[in-house]
Amino acid sequence: MSAHEQFADDLALYAVDALAGxxxxxxxxHLAGCSACRLELEQLRGDGALLALSTLGPKPPQRxxxxxxxxxAKEPRVPxxxxxxxxxxxxxxxxxxxxxxxxxxxxxxxxxxxxALKQTLASANAQATQNARELEDIRRIAAPIIEPExxxxxxxxxxxxxxxxxxxxxxxSRGNLVFLATNMPPLPPNKAYELWLIPMQGAPxxxxxxxxxxxxxxxxxxxxxxxxxxxxxxxxxxxxxxxxSTPTMPIVMMGAGE
Amino acid sequence: xxxPERQNPEGQGVAPDLAMVTALKAGDQSAxxxxxxxxxxxxxxxxxxxxxxxGAAEDVLQEVFxxxxxxxxxxxxxxxxxxxxxxVIARNRAIDxxxxxxxxxxxxxxxxxxxxxxxxxxxxxxxxxxxxxxIGAMPPPQRSALEMAYFEGLSHSEIAGKTGEPLGTxxxxxxxxxxxxxxxxxx
Numbered sequence: 001m002s003a004h005e006q007f008a009d010d011l012a013l014y015a016v017d018a019l020a021g022x023x024x025x026x027x028x029x030h031l032a033g034c035s036a037c038r039l040e041l042e043q044l045r046g047d048g049a050l051l052a053l054s055t056l057g058p059k060p061p062q063r064x065x066x067x068x069x070x071x072x073a074k075e076p077r078v079p080x081x082x083x084x085x086x087x088x089x090x091x092x093x094x095x096x097x098x099x100x101x102x103x104x105x106x107x108x109x110x111x112x113x114x115x116a117l118k119q120t121l122a123s124a125n126a127q128a129t130q131n132a133r134e135l136e137d138i139r140r141i142a143a144p145i146i147e148p149e150x151x152x153x154x155x156x157x158x159x160x161x162x163x164x165x166x167x168x169x170x171x172x173s174r175g176n177l178v179f180l181a182t183n184m185p186p187l188p189p190n191k192a193y194e195l196w197l198i199p200m201q202g203a204p205x206x207x208x209x210x211x212x213x214x215x216x217x218x219x220x221x222x223x224x225x226x227x228x229x230x231x232x233x234x235x236x237x238x239x240x241x242x243x244x245s246t247p248t249m250p251i252v253m254m255g256a257g258e
Numbered sequence: 259x260x261x262p263e264r265q266n267p268e269g270q271g272v273a274p275d276l277a278m279v280t281a282l283k284a285g286d287q288s289a290x291x292x293x294x295x296x297x298x299x300x301x302x303x304x305x306x307x308x309x310x311x312x313g314a315a316e317d318v319l320q321e322v323f324x325x326x327x328x329x330x331x332x333x334x335x336x337x338x339x340x341x342x343x344x345x346v347i348a349r350n351r352a353i354d355x356x357x358x359x360x361x362x363x364x365x366x367x368x369x370x371x372x373x374x375x376x377x378x379x380x381x382x383x384x385x386x387x388x389x390x391x392x393i394g395a396m397p398p399p400q401r402s403a404l405e406m407a408y409f410e411g412l413s414h415s416e417i418a419g420k421t422g423e424p425l426g427t428x429x430x431x432x433x434x435x436x437x438x439x440x441x442x443x444x445x
Contacts, residue, residue, distance in 0.1 A: 009426075012432050013413075016407045016436070018407035020414075021415070047437070048436060049345060050439045051404065051409075052349045053342060055303040055306075056390075057299075058302075058303075059298075060299065060319055064302070065295075065298070067316075068319075069291065071324055072287050072290055
């Protein structure tokens with residue numbers, strides 16, 4: 001038992017879907033920031049699966065097999081011909097994203113450094129000019145992914161629907177974060193998505209708000225974050241536009257570091 | 259995981275589940291038939307245990323395998339075995355059916371960690387027999403609380419109300435029951 005002992009009983013109940021009310025809400029909030037408890041939850045669900053496997057009963061009627069065959073025949077699936085291509089594309093895509101992200105994060109850092117230089121070091125004007133030139137170059141590179149009018153195309157397997165997706169690029173040492181989301185569902189009025197940095201220890205940190213545009217795209221660039229916070233994961237919740245100090249369940253999207 | 263009951267048997271004359279799932283992803287209809295022949299009894303038994311109605315259990319059986327056909331990528335072999343995953347999907351869908359609610363859990367969200375491999379009939383029988391032995395050896399109140407939660411879909415407060423036991427007792431019984439099952443497959 002490696003999870004927090006105070007949640008042990010509730011985790012077991014949650015694993016078999018027997019936890020309700022405030023206890024459930026409190027546990028879900030804790031799970032959002034505790035990988036040890038999430039791991040224990042997986043184990044407990046595995047334990048629960050053993051219960052399902054214990055069942056005895058008659059075999060299903062023969063007609064059920066034919067019924068399934070008929071249903072499957074009505075839903076032929078085209079083999080995913082793009083699978084291999086997609087895998088390669090995603091690899092190159094990762095490189096592209098990573099390179100672009102590195103550029104953007106570096107740009108943000110340069111921007112900060114640039115401002116500091118102008119204020120405090122007159123002798124650094126030449127360097128600042130150089131930085132500004134580099135920043136302009138970087139902006140040109142980054143424009144296709146952060147400018148609202150840029151066209152964004154999500155390539156997925158044939159017949160598959162594009163799914164909501166977010167990419168967080170985080171430079172821990174400087175506290176720089178760029179987050180790009182696509183295919184986000186629209187929100188009710190007065191609601192917005194809030195990004196959370198889930199640290200290795202402690203409570204989730206608010207990492208910026210965004211509302212998707214008409215194309216489902218949203219961006220968060222360099223929200224105020226303390227430098228050095230190690231991110232275990234990033235998560236997204238739906239909050240009031242003013243934002244929240246703690247995540248409101250449910251977590252609609254979540255991803256751990258690659 | 260050192261327990262051989264949790265390892266994949268290779269070369270035992272049965273196509274590995276993963277190969278079947280790969281074929282499913284390629285649109286091979288025969289793969290879904292083979293997986294149906296392998297796991298329909300497990301899925302149907304779980305659904306029937308929860309619902310107690312053969313017609314409704316057949317509907318759940320149909321839905322589970324159709325979902326597998328439509329979205330085989332939802333199964334993540336790294337997070338559990340296919341037989342366990344299908345059994346849990348069947349249980350969840352049957353509970354949804356029982357409560358007359360829309361499905362609450364996406365297939366992708368169902369993770370069952372690692373559990374016994376069930377690709378062969380002998381493995382399924384052996385695993386089920388062992389689990390039933392462990393459950394049968396539990397104190398009746400513990401077994402009852404566990405089964406009410408898992409197969410009747412009752413919350414811990416509903417179980418407490420039904421049995422007249424304190425909430426804390428029910429919580430502990432359910433957790434202890436799950437841990438007993440875990441230990442039985444770790445030794």
